[in-house]
Amino acid sequence: MSKRWFSEHRSDPWRRKARQEGYRARSAFKLKEIQEKFNPIRHGDAVLDVGCAPGGWSQVACELVGREGLVVGVDLQATSPIDGAHFIVGDIQDEMIQDATREAFNGRVINTVISDISPDISGRYDIDQAVSIDLVTMVCNFSLPLLNPGGAFITKVFQGPGLDALVRALKRRFSKVHRFSPISSRNASSEIYLVCKNLKPHHNGLIQTVGDEINDALSKEGILDEGNEEEDIEVKTGFSVHRRD
Ligand SMILES: C[S@@+](CC[C@H](N)C(=O)[O-])C[C@H]1O[C@@H](n2cnc3c(N)ncnc32)[C@H](O)[C@@H]1O
Numbered sequence: 001m002s003k004r005w006f007s008e009h010r011s012d013p014w015r016r017k018a019r020q021e022g023y024r025a026r027s028a029f030k031l032k033e034i035q036e037k038f039n040p041i042r043h044g045d046a047v048l049d050v051g052c053a054p055g056g057w058s059q060v061a062c063e064l065v066g067r068e069g070l071v072v073g074v075d076l077q078a079t080s081p082i083d084g085a086h087f088i089v090g091d092i093q094d095e096m097i098q099d100a101t102r103e104a105f106n107g108r109v110i111n112t113v114i115s116d117i118s119p120d121i122s123g124r125y126d127i128d129q130a131v132s133i134d135l136v137t138m139v140c141n142f143s144l145p146l147l148n149p150g151g152a153f154i155t156k157v158f159q160g161p162g163l164d165a166l167v168r169a170l171k172r173r174f175s176k177v178h179r180f181s182p183i184s185s186r187n188a189s190s191e192i193y194l195v196c197k198n199l200k201p202h203h204n205g206l207i208q209t210v211g212d213e214i215n216d217a218l219s220k221e222g223i224l225d226e227g228n229e230e231e232d233i234e235v236k237t238g239f240s241v242h243r244r245d
Contacts, residue, residue, distance in 0.1 A: 014184045018056065024080075025056030027116055029184040030193065031154075032060055038178065038195045040152035044068040046108045048101065048146070049085075050092050050139050051117030053077035058085045061114060072104040092117070093138050102146065109148040115139045115155040118191075125160070125190070132158035133166060133214065140210040144173060149201040159190050165217030169210040170196050173203040 014026040023029075035041055041064040049058050052073030061071045062084040071085040074097060079087040086104050090097035117139060119131035136157045147153065153174065157163060170177045175198035185191060208216070218224035 023056050023059055024054040026184065028056035028060050030116075030182040031057045031114065033182040033184060034154060034180060034193060034195055035060070035064065037180065038152075038197065040154055040195060040197060041065065041112050041114075045111035046070045046105055047072070048105075048110050048113045048143055049073040050113065050115040050143065051075055051135075052087065053079045055079045055082055055085075055087075057114055057116055058082055058087075061085075061112075070105070070108060072101060074101055092142060098142055101142075105146075110143070110146050110151065111148055112152045113139070113143045113147055113154070115143075115153075117156065125158075129158040129160035129190075130162070132156075133160075133162035136166065137211040137214055140169075144199070144210070145204060147199050149199050149203075151199045153194075153196040153199070155194050156191050157194060159192050161221070161223050162214050162218055163192075165214045166210070167194065168217070169213040170194060172200075172206065172213075173210075174199055 012026065014029055018024070018026045018028055041047060041061055043064070043066050045065045046069065047061045047065060049061060049071060052058050053075035055073065058071050058073045058079065059082055062069070062082055065071060065084070067084065069084065072088070073079055073085055074088045074090065074092050076089070076091055078089050081087070088097060088100050088104060090100070092098070115136070117135045119128050119135060121128055136155050139155060144153065153170070157166065167177055167179070174196035176196065178195045180193045180195050182193065215224060
């Protein structure tokens, strides 16, 4: 652990504030800022939280939906229980985990999907950014068909190749798509949040998935490398690695 990392964490006011107010993660304040500005989560909503551990966003979502609401969270890591939430441990790309997630809603329509999903940071931004786009795409492909028309979708994504194509794909599906940088994000952060509101009723009739649309756009721009044999870094992602060189 570097000295810089240690001093940044020790002096992080959002981390302190989270501890004082009983939130498990500083990221809780990012969702609070999003809620204050865009109001995507309503009382009584059923909310899917993808990449939910340690549970800061789920805590905020539970407060907002109240007792009539439901929050279902999925993460590779276990999340300690929260009253009003149901947690599933596993990979959102795994079909069994997807089935368990659908079942957890017990026939209830999903009103809002929130996702703060992040890759395991490798330290190489081009790789981490490509995996971030890939994860968000997977979340879209799985969750948007389950989302009620009129519903909202919020996701974190790392800025870089594929982001504009992702925004275009989301604009075809939602009436409003905002790019938002919460002040509680670290200054140096390259993450951004997409806040999408009012899922259009015809979205399930679109022929291409969000993933297909992004793949096409990256291929056209010449930045989707379809199987580079020289690439020696293995990345768990549905896309090949995007490279600009
Ligand atoms: C920044 S953390 C989320 C923090 C959370 N919003 C909170 O407030 O506590 C990102 C999470 O995404 C999860 N994640 C990454 N890839 C995933 C996958 N394929 N399936 C499920 N969760 C995943 C990680 O395990 C990690 O816990």
